[in-house]
Amino acid sequence: MMKKKKTRELLKKIGLYSFLFIGVIISMFPFYWMFIGATNPSGQIFSIPPNLTPGDHFFENLRNLNESVGIWRVMFNSLVITLIFTAVSVFICSAAGYAFAKFDFKGRNAIFFTLLLAIMIPYHVTLIPLFKLMADLEWLNTYRAVILPHLSYPFAIFLMRQNMKAIPDSLIEASRVDGAGEFRIFFRVVLPTMRPALAAVAIFLFMFQWNNFLWPLVVMNSSDMYTLPVALSSLVGMSRIDYGQIMLGTTISTLPIMIFFLLLQKQFISGILGGSVKE
Amino acid sequence: MFKRKMAGAFAGVMLVGGLAACGGGDDDAGTDNGNAGDGDGEVSGEITVWGWNVAASSMELAIEGFNEEYPDVEVNVQDIGRLDLYDRLTVGLAAGGSGLPDVTLIETDRIDNYVAEFPEGFLNLSEYGYDEYASEFGDAKIQATQNDDGDFIAAPWDVGPAAVFYRVDIFEEAGVDADSIETWDDFVEAGTTIKDATGSYMVPIDISADDALFRMMLNQQGAYYFDDEGNIDLTSDEAVQAMEKIQELHENELVANVDGWDGTVTSTVNGNVATVPFGVWYAGTIMDQAPELEGDWDVFELPAFEDGGNSAANLGGSDLSIISGTDNPDAAYAFVEYFTTTVEPQMAALDEYGMFPSLLSTYEEDYFDEESAFFNNSPVFRTFADMVEDIPGANYTSDYARAFRYASDAQASSLLQGQSPSETLRQAAEQLENETGRTINE
Structure with missing residues (x-):
């Protein structure tokens, strides 16, 4: 009896693990393939049967890539833009979310409703007017033209508001009674309890800005101001494409996202779990 | 009360959050400082040119020769992805011409569309005297670069005479003689033989x-x-x-x-x-992506529909336009004129980057008769060049x-x-x- 149960458990485990293993292979293979492409000369990725071993063209691809787009400069642009954007935007969105969740002021619901409507406006509709605004301000080809327009991100505000609703009013009241100012309450009491939500929003905003393509493409004029996606896209010409360079560039561009995600992963997961438990 | 005011301000400020100040690279927005109206007729200033990939590189090659004639003009070529360029061009023209270069590359089959959408967007090159070069290009190219009034909106550059790229080794294995393929019926017949013999x-x-x-x-x-x-x-x-x-x-x-x-x-x-019927620009792609197939490729003319019928056709090609909002039309025109009507930069673009010129006088160069080791020691560029004048015009429309x-x-x-x-x-x-x-x- 006991033995049978044990075998069944074992089989279950084998089944589960092989299932997960297949999942890992499926999700990791594209990354591996990208890495292979990055270390081989251009035509190699078209060979049949596919070549699955790393090649020796890594440094040559890197040199070519740096010659074509100045990869380090472009990487620097992307990092500066994304990090400033993420930091400022997380602050703005959580503050706005806090106000919507915990303060009762005139027109709150109307403003919040307008905000939700804003989520529905397609990105492309705002492109031309926004571009004209940037041109009139003479902000084209600057970091601020990329950073500023999306700082207040409706979805992030919505997410923060929903999370902030869970904070007990009594906690805030108690802080007030203790004589804490509103900013002090926000920074010392509210934000620390929101860490999982903040991490989720930060990852979300980081990915949004890191992958943002159309807007930086339109406002950044000179190649030394390009962000990574824009620079990589410029590698795709008419009929002659160096896939080795593109694969290497793509590999480099996924690294920061991976690092950022791994750093915040713990917070992120506890954020997901946090939502599933009701006290 | 304080609470309310405070919160209103909070949410309000955050909504228009875009006002927060941020540092950033303060590069100059417009690179042009045209001073064309010097009075002494000298062309000078700075111009920006948009292009993609090998086309952009080709124009960069031409700067040195251009500066020998126009030492006071500084040319900046920007390499932008092809579709990205159109996105930026469309947004810039729609926004009334901000953030645009002086000169832009544009594909031949897109010109009509842009002219219809933004009639005032591009400079009329005929007003600057481009008409004198009308006889230097094939009819198909002229038709595509002129507007309905017969004025040049773009200066003709590269052209895509089409032919059939084929695998010599596969043809040999199947015992098919490429030269015997004259019509599309022959092509189907040859294809069947090849498929049976090789599986390709x-x-x-x-x-x-x-x-x-x-x-x-x-x-x-x-x-x-x-x-x-x-x-x-x-x-x-x-x-x-x-x-x-x-x-x-x-x-x-x-x-x-x-x-x-x-x-x-x-x-x-x-x-x-076994074959790829495509424009001449595909030669560069094959050489880049399949270097190990050197000698296994060659080219024959497109089959015709009837014996002795016209086989020449065009696929692709691009041209240069000047944005009408340019601060320095004279310098922009000087560059476009030099680049598209002078043999030297056109040949350099062909030699280095496989951009096939439409300027007819270039075809007199010996370069076209050189045998290409990659293409089975055939003078493939001569094959393509001979077609250009026979390409019928096409009305692409908007x-x-x-x-x-x-x-x-x-x-x-x-x-x-x-x-x-x-x-x-x-x-x-x-x-x-x-x-x-x-x-x-x-």
Whole structure:
């Protein structure tokens, strides 16, 4: 009896693990393939049967890539833009979310409703007017033209508001009674309890800005101001494409996202779990 | 009370959060500081040129020669992805001309569309005297770069004479003589022999998304999506005949249905197909992506529909336009004129980057007769150059992109669902009529 149960458990485990293993292979293979492409000369990725071993063209691809787009400069642009954007935007969105969740002021619901409507406006509709605004301000080809327009991100505000609703009013009241100012309450009491939500929003905003393509493409004029996606896209010409360079560039561009995600992963997961438990 | 005020301010400020100040690179927005009106006739200043990939590199090559003639003009070439360039061009023109360069590369089949959309967007080159070069280019190129009034809106640059790239080794294995293929019927016959002997398909086609072969067949017969008056011409005998031929290729299992550009390149490299009928620019792609196939490729002219019929056709090509909002039209024109009408930069672009010139006087260069080791020691560029003057003109019109989509749909229905081409093309023509208001040629 006991033995049978044990075998069944074992089989279950084998089944589960092989299932997960297949999942890992499926999700990791594209990354591996990208890495292979990055270390081989251009035509190699078209060979049949596919070549699955790393090649020796890594440094040559890197040199070519740096010659074509100045990869380090472009990487620097992307990092500066994304990090400033993420930091400022997380602050703005959580503050706005806090106000919507915990303060009762005139027109709150109307403003919040307008905000939700804003989520529905397609990105492309705002492109031309926004571009004209940037041109009139003479902000084209600057970091601020990329950073500023999306700082207040409706979805992030919505997410923060929903999370902030869970904070007990009594906690805030108690802080007030203790004589804490509103900013002090926000920074010392509210934000620390929101860490999982903040991490989720930060990852979300980081990915949004890191992958943002159309807007930086339109406002950044000179190649030394390009962000990574824009620079990589410029590698795709008419009929002659160096896939080795593109694969290497793509590999480099996924690294920061991976690092950022791994750093915040713990917070992120506890954020997901946090939502599933009701006290 | 304080609470309320505070919160209102909070939410308000956050909503217009864009006002927060941020540091950033303070590069100059416009790079132009035109001073064309010097009075002494000297052209000087700074101009920006947009292009993509090898075309941009080609223009960069030309700067040195240009500066020998115009030492006071500084040219900045920016390399932007092809589709990215159009996005930026469209946004810039729609926003009234901000953030645009002085000169831009534009594909031949897109010119009409941009001119129709932004009639004031581009400089009339004829006003600057470009007409004097009208006899220097083939008719097809002239028709495509002039507007309805016969004024040059773009300066002709590269052209895409089309031919059939083929695998010498596969043909030999199947015992097929490439020179004996004169008509599309011969082509189908050769394809069947090759398929039986080697298993390779004859042509790669992205059946539901690209109709390049159809367009080449139309063009060589002097037809296209639209006639010279701009009426829809998809139901013409030429169009039906072309689509039927493609259907025949497919029914004989000679078409490899590939996925997009990458799919075409893949089957080119791995021997899945024995031929690729394409524009001359594909030579560079083959050499880049399949260096190990050196000597295994060669080129023969497109088959014709009847013995001795015209075989020349064009696929692709691009030209240079000047944005009308430029601060320095004289310098921009000087560059465009130098680049497109001087043999030297055109030959450098061909030699370094495979950009095939449309300037007829370049074809007198010995370079065209050189034998290419990659292409089976044939003088392939001469083959292409000889075609250019025979390429019939095509009226792309402002609805080119729509026609392209419907023609590709018609191709998909004809090949994948086996419907009759005269029917699918009729449907395509009717949809196009609905969408554009143009009339169908009966």
